[in-house]
Amino acid sequence: MKLSPGDIVEIETDAGFSYVQVTHNHVSYPEVVRVLPGQHNARPELALLAKAPSGFSAMFPLGGALEQGRISGRKVGNYAIPDADKAFPTFRMPVRDRQGQVVYWWLWDGEGLRLESEAGEANDTLPMREVMPLDGFMARLS
Structure with a gap:
């Protein structure tokens, strides 16, 4: 299913209906979505x-x-x-040392990468550069 920026999808969960809005399509990744509250x-x-603040953003193959x-929605x-x-x-995206500690972050804006060597609280709120797996996505919706 082809979804476009602005599309809102209703997803059935055990707790009721959740709503997500497609914000961006990227040629190399699945849809970027924001979860509505x-x-x-x-x-x-x-x-x-649709005017409400986002709960979180993620790359997730919603249309697929x-x-x-794999999910029930429309x-x-x-x-x-x-x-x-x-x-x-x-x-x-974290870069870790052999002990698993984050040494620095790569920040990606859909076009280019930039290095962020300072671990700051602002980075903690950014979504991870990953295609979120179905189980993780559904868990965050609930």
Whole structure:
């Protein structure tokens, strides 16, 4: 299933419905999505939900997971992406020493990498540069 930026997908979870919005497509990765807040027993007003702050962002093959039946959900609309989420998110990737300690971070903005040698709290909030596995994605939704 081809999803485009702005598309909102309703996903069935054990706790109710979760909603994600596709923010970006990248030629080398699956969709970049932002998770919209809350678990819902019924479909909320999507225009309002689309304006809400993101719970988290991730690279996740949402269209493929829907098409293959790996998750139960459906596209329910297309809404403007909030200004705070229009830029491609910066993803982080740790480089570790032999003891497993992070020596520095590579930060990726969808085009280029930059080195970040200072471990700072700001890096802790960035999503990891990985294609999130299905189990991890669904666990974070719940």
